[in-house]
Amino acid sequence: NAGVTQTPKFRILKIGQSMTLQCTQDMNHNYMYWYRQDPGMGLKLIYYSVGAGITDKGEVPNGYNVSRSTTEDFPLRLELAAPSQTSVYFCASSYLGLAGGSYEQYFGPGTRLTVT
Amino acid sequence: GQQVMQIPQYQHVQEGEDFTTYCNSSTTLSNIQWYKQRPGGHPVFLIQLVKSGEVKKQKRLTFQFGEAKKNSSLHITATQTTDVGTYFCAGLPGNNDMRFGAGTRLTVKP
Numbered sequence: 001n002a003g004v005t006q007t008p009k010f011r012i013l014k015i016g017q018s019m020t021l022q023c024t025q026d027m028n029h030n031y032m033y034w035y036r037q038d039p040g041m042g043l044k045l046i047y048y049s050v051g052a053g054i055t056d057k058g059e060v061p062n063g064y065n066v067s068r069s070t071t072e073d074f075p076l077r078l079e080l081a082a083p084s085q086t087s088v089y090f091c092a093s094s095y096l097g098l099a100g101g102s103y104e105q106y107f108g109p110g111t112r113l114t115v116t
Numbered sequence: 117g118q119q120v121m122q123i124p125q126y127q128h129v130q131e132g133e134d135f136t137t138y139c140n141s142s143t144t145l146s147n148i149q150w151y152k153q154r155p156g157g158h159p160v161f162l163i164q165l166v167k168s169g170e171v172k173k174q175k176r177l178t179f180q181f182g183e184a185k186k187n188s189s190l191h192i193t194a195t196q197t198t199d200v201g202t203y204f205c206a207g208l209p210g211n212n213d214m215r216f217g218a219g220t221r222l223t224v225k226p
Contacts, residue, residue, distance in 0.1 A: 033214070042122070042204055042218040043159070058213055090158055103147065103208060107158040 001026050004108035006091050012114045013081040021076040021111050023091030031094045032074040033058075033105065034066065036087040043090065049074055081115045088112050120207045122217030130225050135192040137220035139205035146208045148181055148188045153219070154201045162190075162203075195224050 007022045025032065030051045035043040045058030049068040063085060065077040074093075078085060092105040121140045129135055139148065147166045151159040163172055165181035165188060172179045178191045188207075192199055202219040209215065 035216075040221075042216040043206075044216070045214060048213070059215070092159075103149065103214070104161045104164060105149070105151075105159075105206075105214070106161070110158055 003027065004091055004093055004106050006089075006108035006111050008111060009109065010112045012116065013078075015081060015083065015115060017081050018077070018079050019081070021078075021089055021091075021113075023074045023076065023108060024072050025074075025091075025093040025106070026072065027093060027095070027106065028071060029093035029095045029106070030071065031096055031103070032068065033092045033094075034064070034074070034076045035090045035092065036060065036085075037090060037110075038087050046076065046089075078113075083115050086113060086115045120205060120215045120217045122205055122220055124220055125218065126221045126223075128223045128225065129195050131197060132194050135195050135199070135222055137190050137203050137205075137222075139188045139190075139207070139217050141186045141207050141209070141215075143209045144185050146185075148185075148208070149206045149214075150179060150188075150190050151204045151206060151216075152201050153204065157201075159204060192222075195222070197224050197226055200224050 004025045033048045034046040037043050044060045046064050047066040049055045052071050055066050089111045091108040094103050094105045119142045149164045150162040153159045163179050169183045170181040176193045180189045202221045204219045205217045206214050
């Protein structure tokens with residue numbers, strides 16, 4: 001299994017540009033998450049999804065959009081990039097069955113985004 | 117809003133010394149997780165605690181979950197250079213909105 005993969009690894013955007021960060025997992029996890037990590041800080045949840053077709057806002061959703069059309073993919077969209085969105089973005093997934101279980105999250109390698 | 121606070125922010129130790137990081141929540145947590153992130157890397161899951169007062173050990177690492185399920189700690193005995201990294205706690209306050217602490221950055225001098 002490749003686990004959680006993210007593309008691109010690095011990206012520089014100009015203010016006002018848009019882009020989509022891709023995230024794919026091959027572990028058949030039903031939960032997926034997007035976090036941002038600013039330098040020297042912890043992770044802040046942007047959006048999450050508990051299954052295909054279902055998404056919900058996290059702590060810092062403004063300026064972002066997501067969709068979850070399949071179990072495997074959870075892209076993150078930035079419509080009008082701003083310098084405040086300069087950060088490292090991590091996608092993660094976890095499995096939680098109907099009988100409960102661990103929320104252990106598997107993280108992708110991250111996308112380092114700079115907006116200038 | 118719901119907050120997960122973690123202290124200290126930084127800890128520098130001599131190899132062989134012990135290390136502890138603490139995590140405190142303003143609300144009761146249904147569970148707490150601990151992750152380690154090496155410099156330039158991504159967070160890697162260490163453990164999950166669910167029960168009040170739970171204690172779990174992984175070799176030199178000891179994890180505790182408080183009786184009130186509002187605080188937790190990670191203790192490393194006799195640190196090694198391989199322990200270098202940032203340790204994060206992450207709490208689940210009852211919904212699916214996982215909240216991470218800011219992390220404790222551990223450096224170890226050989």
